[in-house]
Amino acid sequence: MDVSVLFAAIAVADLEVGLAWYADLFGRAPDMPVNESESMWRCSDSAWLYVLRDAERAGSSIVTICVPDLDAVMAEFAGRGISRVPVEQVTASARKATYIDPDGNRVAVIEVRQDERAA
Incomplete structure (x- = not known):
């Protein structure tokens, strides 16, 4: 499979509330308002x-x-008013923090560091 672009969807009940939360998450308004039901x-x-x-x-x-x-x-998220969440150590080289939007959707942010043993 050769993928050139990936689109991931988040479904929300109240679009205005959802757009405001994701604008805080990304630190900016949507890049493309598609129509009255999605951005x-x-x-x-x-x-x-x-x-x-x-x-x-x-x-x-x-x-x-x-x-x-x-x-x-x-730290960026906290500066924009998104509450800190616990960090989970997933593997020796990966950590993640899972944020939950007003509808209960989960947005995990993960960092995978190069294993120092492989360096």
């Missing part, structure tokens, strides 16, 4: 997260975002 943030050259109004599916989305420095990202 998208560009996460990288080939990855987009979109938030859409879908009350039936709201609260059951799970997304994981890999970052180079988990502590820095958590």
Whole structure:
């Protein structure tokens, strides 16, 4: 499989509340308001997260975002009013923090460091 772009969806019941929370998470307004029911943030050259109004599916989305420095990202989030969450040690070289939006969707932020033994 050759993937050129990935779109990940987050379903919310109240679009305005959801968009406000994700604007705080990303530190900016959506990069692309698609229509009256969804908006998208560009996460990288080939990855987009979109938030859409879908009350039936709201609260059951799970997304994981890999970052180079988990502590820095958590500090950014805290500076934008998103409460700190516990950090879980997943493996010897991976840590993650799982944030929960107002609908109960889970956004995990994970840092995977190069194993020092492999260096």
